[in-house]
Amino acid sequence: MTTTKTLEKPIETGAKSELTVRPRRLRRSEGIRSLVRETIVRPEDLIYPLFVVPNSRQKAEIGAMPGVWQMRVREVVEEAARAFDSGIRAVLLFGLPEYKDATGSSSWDPSGPVQLAIEGIKRQVPQMTVMADVCLCEYTDHGHCGVIVDRNGTKDVDNDETLPLLVKQAVSFAQAGADFVAPSDMMDGRIGSIRSGLDGRGLSDVGIMAYSAKFASGFYGPFREAAESTPQFGDRRTYQMDPANGREALREIELDFEEGADILMVKPALSYLDIIRGARDNFPLPIAAYNVSGEYSMVKAAAERGWIDGPRVTNEILTSIKRAGADLIITYHATEFAKTYRG
Ligand code: PBG
Numbered sequence: 001m002t003t004t005k006t007l008e009k010p011i012e013t014g015a016k017s018e019l020t021v022r023p024r025r026l027r028r029s030e031g032i033r034s035l036v037r038e039t040i041v042r043p044e045d046l047i048y049p050l051f052v053v054p055n056s057r058q059k060a061e062i063g064a065m066p067g068v069w070q071m072r073v074r075e076v077v078e079e080a081a082r083a084f085d086s087g088i089r090a091v092l093l094f095g096l097p098e099y100k101d102a103t104g105s106s107s108w109d110p111s112g113p114v115q116l117a118i119e120g121i122k123r124q125v126p127q128m129t130v131m132a133d134v135c136l137c138e139y140t141d142h143g144h145c146g147v148i149v150d151r152n153g154t155k156d157v158d159n160d161e162t163l164p165l166l167v168k169q170a171v172s173f174a175q176a177g178a179d180f181v182a183p184s185d186m187m188d189g190r191i192g193s194i195r196s197g198l199d200g201r202g203l204s205d206v207g208i209m210a211y212s213a214k215f216a217s218g219f220y221g222p223f224r225e226a227a228e229s230t231p232q233f234g235d236r237r238t239y240q241m242d243p244a245n246g247r248e249a250l251r252e253i254e255l256d257f258e259e260g261a262d263i264l265m266v267k268p269a270l271s272y273l274d275i276i277r278g279a280r281d282n283f284p285l286p287i288a289a290y291n292v293s294g295e296y297s298m299v300k301a302a303a304e305r306g307w308i309d310g311p312r313v314t315n316e317i318l319t320s321i322k323r324a325g326a327d328l329i330i331t332y333h334a335t336e337f338a339k340t341y342r343g
Contacts, residue, residue, distance in 0.1 A: 039323040041315070043087030043341050047131065047288070048334035050091050051226050052076050052113040054098045064222035064297045066304070068332050070096060073113060077120035080128055086338040090129040092182060092330055093117055094227050097139050103147060103165055104139030108172040115176035122177040131180040131209060132173035134166055134194070137229040144231050145185040145239060156238055159187050166190050167197035174198055174206040180263070184211040186239040191259035209288060210261035213249035213275050216240035219268045219294030226293065249275045250282060257283050263328065268292040270317065273324040280325025289326035291317065296332040311340060 026036050051062075051070045059075055062068045071079060080091050095114035097106035106112055114132055121130050137145045146162030148155050162185065170181040181198075183190050191210050198206050216237045224230040241249060249272075253264050264283055266275045267290035279287045299317070303310030314333045321329050331337070 039319050041318045041322050041329070041337070043334070043338035044089050045322065045328055046088060046318075046334040046337065047090040047092050047328055047330040048083050048088050049094060049133075049330060049332060050076050050079060050117070051094050051096065052117045053096045054113050056098065057096075062222065062226040064225055065293060065332060066300050067336065068226060068296075070226065073116045073120055076117045077124050080121045081125050083335050083338070084125045084128050086335050087341060088334050088338050089127070090131060090328075091121065092131045092133060093178075094133050095138055096228055100139055100141040102141060104136035104169070107136065107139040107165075107169040110172060110176065112172075114173060118173060118176040118178050129179045130177065131182050132176075132178040134170045134173065134181045134183040135185045136162065136165060136169070137185075137231070138227045139169075142232045143229055144234075145236065146187055155233065157187075159189070159239075162187050163190055163193045167193050170194045171197055171201055171203065174203045175201075178206060180207040180209045182209040182211065182265070184214060184267075186211065186214050186236075186241070188255075189259070191256045191261050195260040207262040208260065209263040209265060210256040211267055211290070212253040212256040212261065212264045213272070213279070214240055214265075214267045215243045215249075215272065217243060217268050217271075217292070217294070219271070219292045221294050222297045223293035243271070246275060246278065250278050253279050253283060257285065261285065263288050265290060265330075266326070268295060269321045269326070269329070270295050273320065276321065276324040276326050286327045287325055288328040288330060289321050289324075291321060291329055291331040291333070293332065299333075311336070 027033055053070045053072055055072050060070045093114050095112060097112055099106050118130050121128055135145050137143055142148055144157050146157035149158040166183060166185060173181050183194060191208060194208060256264055263286045264279055265288040266272050266279055269289040269291045276289050299310055299313055302308045318329055
């Protein structure tokens with residue numbers, strides 16, 4: 001049985017209406033829409049990741065990340081200069097070393113690709129803020145983010161043995177001239193260790209952007225091709241976070257806050273917008289979000305097939321990350337976004 005609800009008064013076109021609240025008034029023209037727009041992503045909000053290879057190698061595009069390249073030092077410096085011209089004010093460097101070993105010792109070589117790139121960018125584009133990712137996975141032959149120990153036949157990453165190595169790497173990048181180091185390893189206590197390591201060497205002006213809530217995510221797939229950092233056994237679930245845990249993420253963020261981080265980061269971004277919001281609401285520091293490789297690749301792949309409008313979707317994605325509470329966004333879309341930005 002159905003009941004038909006009869007309107008008390010029929011709708012009369014052109015007649016006076018009883019509807020007084022009309023949100024559509026604020027959407028009538030682009031002028032009005034831009035007047036009331038709440039969230040605007042600026043090129044200055046973006047951090048552009050770059051992959052540096054030794055000069056013995058060739059410039060090469062990442063298969064799963066069209067538009068993203070492994071570049072030699074000189075090419076990275078040129079790319080940073082182009083990015084600056086388009087309005088980008090910060091880069092985040094990842095290094096692919098000449099050699100790998102069990103402890104990632106090539107990462108604190110003063111003539112390593114990241115150290116040389118930092119020096120080159122600081123020389124050629126001095127106003128660019130240069131950040132360097134701190135982690136062992138690109139530099140270890142086993143591809144894990146720390147030192148491996150064997151406990152009764154089970155291999156795992158040893159937390160406390162890894163800390164001094166991360167400090168060495170961070171100090172080396174800072175001595176080369178990095179403005180910020182960005183530890184992405186997820187070892188406990190690394191922010192405190194790195195802070196005191198920097199301070200003890202007269203590097204107290206160098207900031208720390210902490211990958212505070214970094215989840216063990218399938219969205220890092222394309223990055224591992226770019227950074228050649230796939231673990232040779234097992235996975236990263238004993239140190240990166242379980243994607244299911246929101247409260248634990250806030251706990252991780254709190255620890256980095258207390259240990260002296262200057263910027264707190266949530267990574268990945270899109271599946272973790274609630275964590276970004278939680279970070280923004282609970283901590284008074286700048287919040288960064290990493291729009292990671294897999295998020296980039298999905299947009300590129302669908303746009304290539306003509307299934308979505310790439311630039312439009314990118315704009316919507318970056319806006320959503322900022323609306324969720326991120327002050328800064330690390331994104332491979334940085335320069336393409338900046339080039340189309342009309343401030
Ligand atoms: C290194 C590191 C990773 C990313 C940033 N730093 C990969 C990982 O943890 O396996 C991922 C970035 C991306 O996917 O864009 N630990």
